[in-house]
Amino acid sequence: xxxxxxxxxxxxxxxxxxxxxxxxxxxxxxxxxxxxxxxxxxxxxxxxxxxxxxxxxxxxxxxxxxxxxxxxxxxxxxxxxxxxxxxxxxxxxxxxxxxxxxxxxxxxxxxxxxxxxxxxxxxxxxxxxxxxxxxxxxxxxxxxxxxxxxxxxxxxxxxxxxxxxxxxxxxxxxxxxxxxxxxxxxxxxxxxxxxxxxxxxxxxxxxxxxxxxxxxxxxxxxxxxxxxxxxxxxxxxxxxxxxxxxxxxxxxxxxxxxxxxxxxxxxxxxxxxxxxxxxxxxxxxxxxxxxxxxxxxxxxxxxxxxxxxxxxxxxxxxxxxxxxxxxxxxxxxxxxxxxxxxxxxxxxxxxxxxxxxxxxxxxxxxxxxxxxxxxxxxxxxxxxxxxxxxxxxxxxxxxxxxxxxxxxxxxxxxxxxxxxxxxxxxxxxxxxxxxxxxxxxxxxxxxxxxxxxxxxxxxxxxxxxxxxxxxxxxxxxxxxxxxxxxxxxxxxxxxxxxxxxxxxxxxxxxxxxxxxxxxxxxxxxxxxxxxxxxxxxxxxxxxxxxxxxxxxxxxxxxxxxxxxxxxxxxxxxxxxxxxxxxxxxxxxxxxxxxxxxxxxxxxxxxx
Amino acid sequence: xxxxxxxxxxxxxxxxxxxxxxxxxxxxxxxxxxxxxxxxxxxxxxxxxxxxxxxxxxxxxxxxxxxxxxxxxxxxxxxxxxxxxxxxxxxxxxxxxxxxxxxxxxxxxxxxxxxxxxxxxxxxxxxxxxxxxxxxxxxxxxxxxxxxxxxxxxxxxxxxxxxxxxxxxxxxxxxxxxxxxxxxxxxxxxxxxxxxxxxxxxxxxxxxxxxxxxxxxxxxx
Numbered sequence: 001x002x003x004x005x006x007x008x009x010x011x012x013x014x015x016x017x018x019x020x021x022x023x024x025x026x027x028x029x030x031x032x033x034x035x036x037x038x039x040x041x042x043x044x045x046x047x048x049x050x051x052x053x054x055x056x057x058x059x060x061x062x063x064x065x066x067x068x069x070x071x072x073x074x075x076x077x078x079x080x081x082x083x084x085x086x087x088x089x090x091x092x093x094x095x096x097x098x099x100x101x102x103x104x105x106x107x108x109x110x111x112x113x114x115x116x117x118x119x120x121x122x123x124x125x126x127x128x129x130x131x132x133x134x135x136x137x138x139x140x141x142x143x144x145x146x147x148x149x150x151x152x153x154x155x156x157x158x159x160x161x162x163x164x165x166x167x168x169x170x171x172x173x174x175x176x177x178x179x180x181x182x183x184x185x186x187x188x189x190x191x192x193x194x195x196x197x198x199x200x201x202x203x204x205x206x207x208x209x210x211x212x213x214x215x216x217x218x219x220x221x222x223x224x225x226x227x228x229x230x231x232x233x234x235x236x237x238x239x240x241x242x243x244x245x246x247x248x249x250x251x252x253x254x255x256x257x258x259x260x261x262x263x264x265x266x267x268x269x270x271x272x273x274x275x276x277x278x279x280x281x282x283x284x285x286x287x288x289x290x291x292x293x294x295x296x297x298x299x300x301x302x303x304x305x306x307x308x309x310x311x312x313x314x315x316x317x318x319x320x321x322x323x324x325x326x327x328x329x330x331x332x333x334x335x336x337x338x339x340x341x342x343x344x345x346x347x348x349x350x351x352x353x354x355x356x357x358x359x360x361x362x363x364x365x366x367x368x369x370x371x372x373x374x375x376x377x378x379x380x381x382x383x384x385x386x387x388x389x390x391x392x393x394x395x396x397x398x399x400x401x402x403x404x405x406x407x408x409x410x411x412x413x414x415x416x417x418x419x420x421x422x423x424x425x426x427x428x429x430x431x432x433x434x435x436x437x438x439x440x441x442x443x444x445x446x447x448x449x450x451x452x453x454x455x456x457x458x459x460x461x462x463x464x465x466x467x468x469x470x471x472x473x474x475x476x477x478x479x480x481x482x483x484x485x486x487x488x489x490x491x492x493x494x495x496x497x498x499x500x501x502x503x504x505x506x507x508x509x510x511x512x513x514x515x516x517x518x519x520x521x522x523x524x525x526x527x528x529x530x531x532x533x534x535x536x537x538x539x540x541x542x543x544x545x546x547x548x549x550x551x552x553x554x555x556x557x558x559x560x561x562x563x564x565x566x567x568x569x570x571x572x573x574x575x576x577x578x579x580x581x582x583x584x585x586x587x588x589x590x591x592x593x594x595x596x597x598x599x600x601x602x603x604x605x606x607x
Numbered sequence: 608x609x610x611x612x613x614x615x616x617x618x619x620x621x622x623x624x625x626x627x628x629x630x631x632x633x634x635x636x637x638x639x640x641x642x643x644x645x646x647x648x649x650x651x652x653x654x655x656x657x658x659x660x661x662x663x664x665x666x667x668x669x670x671x672x673x674x675x676x677x678x679x680x681x682x683x684x685x686x687x688x689x690x691x692x693x694x695x696x697x698x699x700x701x702x703x704x705x706x707x708x709x710x711x712x713x714x715x716x717x718x719x720x721x722x723x724x725x726x727x728x729x730x731x732x733x734x735x736x737x738x739x740x741x742x743x744x745x746x747x748x749x750x751x752x753x754x755x756x757x758x759x760x761x762x763x764x765x766x767x768x769x770x771x772x773x774x775x776x777x778x779x780x781x782x783x784x785x786x787x788x789x790x791x792x793x794x795x796x797x798x799x800x801x802x803x804x805x806x807x808x809x810x811x812x813x814x815x816x817x818x819x820x821x822x823x824x825x826x827x828x
Contacts, residue, residue, distance in 0.1 A: 165679050209667045312819060369679055377671055403701065406675060408694040465690060466675045 004165065004370045005126050006138045006362025008173075009115060009153065011072040011196030011222060012329065013037040015359035016122040019367025025177060025360040031128040037355060038125075041069040042117045044104045052121045064252040065091065066104060070224055071118075073196045074100045074111040075156075076148030076492065085228060088251065099493060112152050112493060113501060116159035123160060137162040138366045140358050142197040143169035144217035144383045146429050147441045147470050151492045154469070159501055165369050167467040170194075171201035172212055172380055173361030174327040178352065179205045180364060180376075186322035187213075189310075191340050191348065192358070193303060194328035196222040200307045202314040202321070211379045214313035214402045216306045221299065223262075223330040229295050230258035234275060234285060247278050265289045266332045293335045300339050307343055313402050324348040327357055379404055382464050389426040389435040398462055401431065408463040412477070419450040423458060427470065446474045446483060458483075514567070521570040525558050528574055532581055535588060542587040554580040628673060628692040636673055638691040645699035645712060655713055655784035655801070659704060666700045706780050707812070710805050719798070721806055729807045739765060739814055743821055762822055769815045776808045 006025070008015045015037055017027045027036045035054075043056035043066050051059070060067045068090065074082075077100050082092055093101035093108045101108040119139075126134045139162075141153050150167055157164035168176075171190035178188065185205050192199040199217035203210055231254040254275045264271040265287065275283045311318060324340060326348045331337065340348050352360075367373045382405050387397040398409045413423045422445045430438030448456045457477035464470055474483045493501075532555060536548065554577040561573040628637055628648070639648075646653045649665045671677075673696060678689040702708045714720055728736050746762055749755035783801040 166676070207667070209670070211667075368676055377667075377674055377676065379670060379674075404697045406690050406694040407697050408691070463690070463694060466693075 002136065002370070003126070003130050003132070003134060004136045004138065004366040005123075005134055006140070006168075006173075006359060006364070006366040007119065007122055008140050008170070008359035008362055009072065009119065009156070010040055010358075011070050011194055011224065012040060013195070013355065014040045014118050014122060015356060016126050017356075017359040017363030017366075018126070019363050019370070019372050021372075023367065023373055025180070025363035025367070027356055027359055027363075028122075028125050028129045030125055038118065038121055039069075040071065040115075040118050041067060042071070042114050043067045044107070044109075046105065050117060052117050061249065061253050061256055064089075064248045068102050068104065068109070068114050070196055071102075071111050071114040073220060073224070074102075075115065076146065076150070076152035077111070089248070110493065110501075112156040112159055115153070115156035119156060119160035119162060123162060135161070135163055136165050136366075138166045138168055138362050138369065139164055140170045140173045140362045141167050141468075142192075142194075142217060142219050143171050143199040143201055143215040144197070144219050145169075145468070146219075146384055146439050147468070148439070148492055149219065150467060150469050154467070155493050155498055158498060164467075166365060167469070168362055168365045168378070169199070169201065169212070169215065169380055169383070169468075170197075170358045171199045171215065171327065172203065172210065172378060173359075173365060174325060174352075174357045175201070175203045175205065175210055176361035176364040176376070176378065177357045178323075178325050178349075178361075179210060187316070187320060188323045188325060189307070189321045189344060190325045190327060191303070191307065191331065192217075192327040193330035193336060194222050195330070196220070196224050198222060198303050198306065200303070200310045202310055202316065208375045209377050209379065212381045212402075212404075213316070214310045215381055215383050216310035216313065217383070218302060218306060221302060222328075223259075225299055226262055226296050226330065226333075227255050227258045229299070230262060230292065231255045233291075233295055234258060234273060234283065250275065250278050261287055262292065262333070265292050266334060289334070296333075296335065300333075300336055303336075304339050304343055307340075318344045321346070325352075325357075326350045327354050329355060380466070380468070381405060382407065382468055384429045384439075385431055386441075386462060386464065386470065387428050387438070389428055393435045395428050395430070395433060395435045395438050399464060403464075405464045405468055406466050408461055410459050410461045413446070413456075413458045413460060415448070415451070415453050415456050418453050420448065420453070420456075421450055422447050423456075425460065425472075427462070427472070441470060442472075444472065448476065449479070518565055518567040518570075521567040521574070522562055525562050525570050525574055528577060529555055529558060532577065535581075535584070539584075539588050542584060542591065544584075547584060550580050551577070551584065628669070628696070636678070636685055636688045636692055638688045639695040643695060643699075644716070645703055648696060648699045649703070651703075653713065653716060654788045655710060656781070656788050657703060657709065662700070662704060666696065669696050706777055706784070707805060707808055710780065710784070710801060714802070719802075721802055721809075729803070729810055732807055732810055736810070736814060739769070739818065743817065746821060759822065762818060766815070766818050766822065769811065769818065773808065773811050773815065776804060776811060780804045780808060 003018055005028075006017045006019075008017075015027050017025050019025050029036045030038065030053075033054075038053045039057040041056040041060065042050065042052045043059045043063070044050055045059075045066060056067055057069070060069065074086075079092065079094075079098060079100055082100060086092075091103040093103050099110050101110055102114065119137075123134050123137075137157060139153055139157055141150055145153070153167060154164045171192045174190050174192060175188055178190075179185075185207075188203050188205060190199075190201045190203065192201075197217065197219045198221045199215065201215040202213045204213055231251065234254050234257065235250070257273050257275050261271050261273045268289070270286055270288045273285050273287050277283055311321075321344055324344045324346060326337070326340070331340075331348075331350065331354055337348060337350075364373065364376070365378065368376050368378070381402045382399060383401060385397045385401045386399040387395045388411070390396040398411060399407060413425065415423060424443065424445050426435070426443050427441040428435055428438040429441050432438050446458050446460070448458060459475045459477055461473045461475075462470060463473070475481070476483060532551065536543070536551065540548075554573070558570070558573040558577050561569045564570075628639060629635070630637055644653070649662065649669070651657065651662070651665070670693065673689055673692045675686065675689045675693060678686045681689075702712050711721070742758075742762060742765060746755055746758040749758040780801070783797065783804055786797045787801050789797075
């Protein structure tokens with residue numbers, strides 16, 4: 001049976017898991033190092049080499065301009081969503097509107113392209129573990145991801161050569177892992193505070209059905225924000241305004257120091273932090289846990305407000321929640337635990353590794369899709385309301401947030417002017433009343449037969465599928481003709497763009513293969529020349545007079561080929577050198593065998 | 608709205624199948640007909656009173672047969688049918704599990720609606736609505752001046768009272784359902800009572816939403 005993998009594509013770290021034959025989810029380790037977490041970092045070196053994971057992360061303080069991290073925060077965003085903090089950390093393509101593009105070296109990369117590099121590495125781990133290709137995957141996304149962010153994640157999968165069978169909301173995935181054990185039934189709140197996003201979901205677990213009651217959160221709120229605040233505070237101590245005047249390298253270093261100090265303060269009350277500034281002076285500070293807590297309290301309060309909202313949407317009181325599950329690295333912070341405990345009035349559960357639980361849940365969902373767990377089923381919700389722009393720039397809701405998906409709604413459109421040839425529809429997502437305050441998902445135009453105003457009737461069906469992604473179909477009621485609607489995502493990649501990226505990556509892959517074959521041929525040639533020359537020197541007694549010059553000519557020919565880039569030519573000359581030197585090599589060989597035999601006989605006699 | 612008893616052909620075996628989500632012949636999932644009766648999707652009689660636990664059980668059982676997660680390696684026609692059928696069942700469940708939307712749907716099945724009555728503030732609630740709106744205005748004014756802790760905590764108290772009141776209305780609605788079900792919706796007095804409570808409940812919900820919106824502004828777009 002083909003293996004389907006489950007991937008937690010995180011802001012800070014990514015993991016890959018699967019459901020084993022006993023129905024138990026397991027994470028897969030890097031075959032080289034045995035580590036199960038892959039830092040979600042990519043680096044583009046000057047020599048054209050692309051590295052991901054730990055090696056890319058190590059480059060961040062040395063060469064920040066070559067490194068892209070926390071790319072998840074930019075998935076599905078338009079250029080106008082990039083803020084001042086982002087601009088201090090990265091260079092972006094500034095021309096026009098559309099998808100965010102990172103400017104690294106000579107090239108531009110969209111967030112899905114960077115994410116695809118991380119996915120490819122994880123895919124490689126799984127292929128090494130299974131000994132067979134991996135083609136299908138479940139990928140987790142923050143529950144509060146909107147349509148563009150989900151589309152972007154699917155695109156990343158496609159660019160990595162994966163068919164994304166399902167996007168699963170992260171807190172729901174965590175609940176799947178938690179609820180695998182049937183003793184855990186009842187109503188569960190999952191508080192998922194990760195590197196870049198915050199989610200809360202309230203679920204009912206009953207006889208293998210996982211029904212999400214409500215979800216809420218913030219896709220731009222996470223451990224990164226805590227690090228930013230702490231780093232700004234550290235640098236601000238020297239009178240610099242929030243890190244504004246320090247170089248990127250110093251800022252990268254301060255961020256790293258802030259992150260490490262934050263982690264240490266989860267287990268100690270105070271810690272020392274040091275950063276080397278631009279002018280070469282060192283900055284050393286003693287940081288108290290209370291100071292950190294003062295800095296991050298507003299961030300934590302935002303997560304608590306989101307929890308209250310989710311409870312209201314689920315029509316539940318905090319005391320009706322049977323268990324609170326903590327997910328994500330930021331839940332290691334004592335203040336976070338304290339506030340969650342205070343809200344729900346119970347001790348949160350953290351017996352599962354908060355870094356692995358989402359990936360394990362993705363593995364469970366992969367198992368459900370592959371038919372390994374037929375007893376479990378996930379009923380998830382749309383995190384945000386969906387609507388259209390109506391007269392006066394108002395958002396008219398068609399699907400309320402927290403509606404169980406898949407779901408559909410149909411709306412009838414007509415014309416306002418005589419002989420209109422098309423009706424324009426602007427699809428929005430969000431909770432605000434004014435259209436311009438909501439996220440623009442798509443604009444499309446439905447062509448119609450010209451008719452007097454108000455005459456045409458076009459039924460448009462908005463369908464949100466099990467991945468939380470919108471699909472639109474339109475039907476002309478009078479002619480009963482189905483029309484396919486061309487939905488242009490406002491901040492996504494078009495199919496044509498993805499095709500082009502795939503082609504480019506195949507081109508690159510070919511170039512990569514050629515480079516590897518050339519390098520291997522050169523190494524083999526060097527080894528052979530070294531061995532042959534040593535033999536010519538040490539074993540000259542086995543050489544014929546003409547033989548030596550023939551072999552030396554053949555060596556010269558290999559050297560000549562090594563100057564070029566044609567690995568086939570190098571292989572060819574290697575072969576000729578082998579032919580020329582074979583009789584010589586055989587003579588050496590047989591002599592040494594005789595030698596060994598003679599010695600053996602002597603030693604045997606001796607014993 | 609009338610229910611259609613039209614027949615359709617199964618997408619898999621091609622035989623005539625009744626307007627149900629699963630073919631009676633071969634058991635393959637089918638797209639729902641244009642306007643299925645939500646009660647009949649769950650094999651329930653058209654009654655206002657519903658046991659929510661029983662409804663949830665029926666909903667879960669249907670989901671276990673129809674959900675798209677169970678169809679990803681099936682032919683595309685079945686995948687599409689599963690998606691449409693699940694979307695319809697989800698819609699039906701959402702409408703039937705909430706007493707207000709269930710009652711409105713039930714009224715529409717009987718060719719009735721709340722009509723124009725629904726646009727006016729119900730007489731019994733008028734003073735309450737007026738009172739709460741005034742307090743909300745006070746809260747906004749306090750906020751403009753900066754610092755509105757006292758007004759906010761008063762509003763939280765009001766929020767709790769409104770929720771309690773709503774529960775009381777929901778119980779009254781359930782009782783009126785029982786009466787309407789007994790006479791099968793044909794008794795004018797029972798129906799009028801149901802409509803009156805529905806109208807009040809509807810208004811109360813809007814009021815609670817206004818209060819909650821004021822207390823907890825959206826943290827992000």
